Ligand SMILES: O=C(O)CCC(=O)C(=O)O
């Protein structure tokens with residue numbers, strides 16, 4: 001294959017994935033059409049429309065088109081006058097033309113589309129279209145008051161950056177006083193968060209946790225107008241998105257449905273698209289400072305953070321803002337696992353298998369010690385690395401991933417396809433089960449429990465199971481797990497000069513299922529318990545969902561499973577491990 005062909009096939013593979021991912025946004029077409037979607041570049045990563053247009057016209061000077069770039073997205077649409085022009089553009093650009101994003105050359109991934117869903121065009125809406133419970137008061141403070149509030153902040157002192165203070169300092173009493181007229185009930189605000197956004201910065205879509213905060217929450221926008229996006233998922237397929245312009249000096253009041261059922265967030269970009277009388281306009285962002293006033297519920301008062309300046313407090317405050325994954329429905333959980341576990345393993349299976357050949361010592365010992373003739377099932381057998389360690393037993397594996405099962409077949413292992421939540425075996429039929437590094441991919445406690453219930457169900461009385469899951473704690477005593485050892489330790493959050501840096505945390509938002517999860521920095525300690533862990537394969541990065549277990553959690557989970565005795569719980573190289581026996 002020459003290098004051009006290899007680029008083509010890479011871009012085509014990307015397009016196939018994008019088609020699935022974006023099917024709710026656009027109707028793709030195999031046949032050429034006039035409209036072409038650029039699946040991997042948009043305002044969210046190319047940042048400036050003018051600059052991008054200039055780049056395209058320099059690379060392809062003959063091409064004439066209209067470009068729509070929905071705000072905050074990593075795709076955009078080219079509209080041509082004729083199919084012929086669209087074809088010319090496609091053949092010259094797909095997989096060939098490259099744009100530099102974060103020092104990486106990203107080849108254009110293009111697809112023909114028949115139509116585009118309206119919701120992709122991200123216009124700001126007037127108040128009549130706001131989500132229920134949302135109000136905006138323009139000019140809530142005067143320019144003089146704004147100046148006073150801003151002058152008072154000392155941005156050289158990083159502690160003030162994204163700081164949460166409680167109680168609210170007296171100097172802001174005049175604001176609290178003017179809040180009294182806003183609602184009939186008098187909300188006694190006791191927490192203030194001051195955020196500063198530089199152009200290009202945003203805040204991931206989230207819900208301020210309604211178990212922690214009373215409503216309404218108030219947010220005062222200072223120094224620059226920004227667009228805020230609100231999203232609500234009515235079902236997996238149905239998503240409403242509303243973008244609202246927050247003018248400088250305005251106050252946003254969030255309560256009711258807008259507070260509880262809609263996420264809010266600010267896209268990371270340099271400019272906003274706002275509607276004016278003469279059509280869409282691009283407005284450059286300045287530095288925005290927001291003052292968010294909240295009332296922490298009485299029952300949470302004791303947990304109010306006075307110093308959110310260090311790493312731990314920061315993740316704690318972030319946790320307060322984002323509704324936990326544990327509240328998701330089973331349908332959403334299964335969709336989450338399909339996208340962030342099953343599809344990923346299908347895509348990375350070859351690469352994954354190459355890195356998974358050495359059996360872990362304690363698992364190997366468990367399998368080797370089984371009596372000759374024992375029946376063993378490996379649930380989530382992967383490439384089958386435990387299916388050959390004991391020649392004297394009868395063993396078979398089960399997995400969801402076709403590409404890994406194919407590898408097992410080539411090695412002559414007995415495997416079948418199945419789901420760990422519904423094992424296709426009769427109760428009381430097996431002598432032993434191993435389930436290594438599988439249950440941490442299930443996204444709710446009930447599903448993790450169900451997997452163990454299934455394992456116990458198929459074991460015969462006195463049959464034994466060995467379960468391994470990732471531990472939140474990757475080091476014990478002074479010993480780091482292999483996972484940490486093979487990488488680097490968590491970055492120090494202080495600079496050489498001893499100043500504190502604001503810890504940066506990457507969040508990944510899946511709009512289809514309305515879930516925001518932190519993206520883990522590989523080979524570092526875990527800050528969260530539900531997270532996405534990147535798997536890097538060549539130039540691509542895939543995100544896998546993990547629930548990492550805190551100390552004691554695996555025991556507590558196993559204790560809720562009827563008919564099982566816990567023989568042993570131990571820690572092994574960054575994993576919590578359980579040996580269970582069926583009663
Ligand atoms: O900056 C804002 O206006 C809102 C910030 C926010 O949503 C939050 O801190 O929860």
Ligand SMILES: [Fe+2]
Nearest residue numbers: 207208264321
């Ligand atoms: Fe918020």
